[in-house]
Amino acid sequence: MSGIIFDSTSGEIARIITCDISSNAMQVQPGEDIIATEQTTGIDDSSHYVDVSGAEFVAVEKTLLDITHVISGLSVSFSTLPSGTEVKVGFLSGFSDGSDFEVVFDVPGSHVIKLYGPLAYTNTSVEVNVDST
């Protein structure tokens, strides 16, 4: 028997376990809950989360983050990032509030923008080539 242990408040998957039923409950820490399941192949914290909003807890596949963007000069604009998405470039980061998000570079060239979506979304990155000329 396998189980998906998750944060009971957020639904973030903490770990996948495989053991006998009687031991399952012993693996759950305070603040966590568990879904007993037969199949855990392909389920992990990067691809799934647990929907804790309903009466029944359900493992749900994360939605691909829409990284549609427009490059204009040295700026890269995202207009489809869900609220709470963290946008990171190197050590700098900001959070989308659901409205347009603009990354402004001071030098042209190739830059990698990392996007950490809210729990229901996958993390991804996009390489952009900005140029002022």
Add this chain to the structure above:
Amino acid sequence: MLTQLNVNKFPARVNAEAHYLNKVDEHAEAVRGAFITQGSGQAMTYMRKSEEAKNPGGGPFLQAEAQALGISVAEVVASVTAANAAWEQAGIQIETARLVAKKQVREAQTASEMHAIVKLLPTV
């Protein structure tokens, strides 16, 4: 409402200026490398050979070169004179471009403008 993240490679304009002034020098040196063998010892040798080439009979460097290559001193003098003329023309262009670019970098307001100046430097 628009959220903006400003990603600055340089903490201040002065840092960008120092970086791009150095880039201009590096570029000039790289372009020079297409015409001459780099190195201070080699530069001294070029200068000495250039001086000797003003004399039709050459000098110790050119005479040794003629002997080493099995050609006449006059041929070595002609070769050095031609190479020197070609280098002088290229060297003037490289130096002019370097000085102009450094002036432009010093006058530029942003790192982006400085980057564009370096990017537009002529190559060989």
